[in-house]
Amino acid sequence: MLLRSVDFGEADRILTLVTDAHGRIAVMARGARRSQKRFGGALEPFAIVEASVAMGVGEVGRLAEARVLRAFPRLIGSLDAMREAGHALELVRSVSPQRHGEPRLLDAIAALFEELDRDATSVGVFARSSLRVLAIVGLAPRVTACVSCGRAPEPGQAALFDAGRGGIVCRACGGGPLRLSGRARAFMIDALRAAEGGPENHEVDARESPSEIARTDLSDVEAALDAFVKRHVRS
Numbered sequence: 001m002l003l004r005s006v007d008f009g010e011a012d013r014i015l016t017l018v019t020d021a022h023g024r025i026a027v028m029a030r031g032a033r034r035s036q037k038r039f040g041g042a043l044e045p046f047a048i049v050e051a052s053v054a055m056g057v058g059e060v061g062r063l064a065e066a067r068v069l070r071a072f073p074r075l076i077g078s079l080d081a082m083r084e085a086g087h088a089l090e091l092v093r094s095v096s097p098q099r100h101g102e103p104r105l106l107d108a109i110a111a112l113f114e115e116l117d118r119d120a121t122s123v124g125v126f127a128r129s130s131l132r133v134l135a136i137v138g139l140a141p142r143v144t145a146c147v148s149c150g151r152a153p154e155p156g157q158a159a160l161f162d163a164g165r166g167g168i169v170c171r172a173c174g175g176g177p178l179r180l181s182g183r184a185r186a187f188m189i190d191a192l193r194a195a196e197g198g199p200e201n202h203e204v205d206a207r208e209s210p211s212e213i214a215r216t217d218l219s220d221v222e223a224a225l226d227a228f229v230k231r232h233v234r235s
């Protein structure tokens with residue numbers, strides 16, 4: 001899946017791809033600028049492609065062939081959906097290991113694209129998939145118990161969140177600048193648990209995604225995630 005495309009010279013492009021077998025790789029697509037047909041639609045964003053790549057001794061491999069396995073026409077018909085998908089790809093680009101396969105990352109993004117393609121107005125899918133991506137790479141925020149003393153709030157209880165300390169912090173341990181409503185916290189716990197279920201669960205996740213989460217609760221989740229990603233993920 002294409003993460004980034006940069007023009008190179010008169011005719012070529014350098015692409016950053018996230019792959020199931022080799023993680024994040026950079027490849028040179030020769031002639032990609034000169035001829036749109038050279039790699040079909042496989043160099044457009046938001047598609048799952050099969051690519052054959054020759055990796056040489058350097059950092060940048062060479063794209064030999066590419067074809068689209070799965071396109072998401074309704075996703076790319078919606079600016080909102082494309083923005084959500086674009087943010088998710090940015091996150092994956094930041095966290096995906098170079099030349100080290102992590103197929104679950106691709107699964108997480110594919111599940112998000114499927115969901116946005118099915119319903120471009122789905123609420124909370126980006127937050128849900130961001131949590132899944134963070135969990136896969138071992139960067140999940142801790143929202144079940146205070147990061148300092150380990151005391152767990154009651155289920156459904158609101159909590160204070162400190163991105164710098166990596167999760168929720170109880171008042172006795174100093175609290176945090178952001179508030180997570182009980183429902184926001186439940187949403188995050190649910191998303192992180194689903195992520196632990198592994199790639200084979202993504203169909204289930206998509207169907208069960210709680211589209212009924214209220215905007216106010218979702219904005220708690222998004223504010224916490226935004227602060228957390230800024231703090232813990234390189235850009």
Ligand SMILES: [Zn+2]
Pocket residue numbers: 146147148149150151169170171172173
């Ligand atoms: Zn505490």
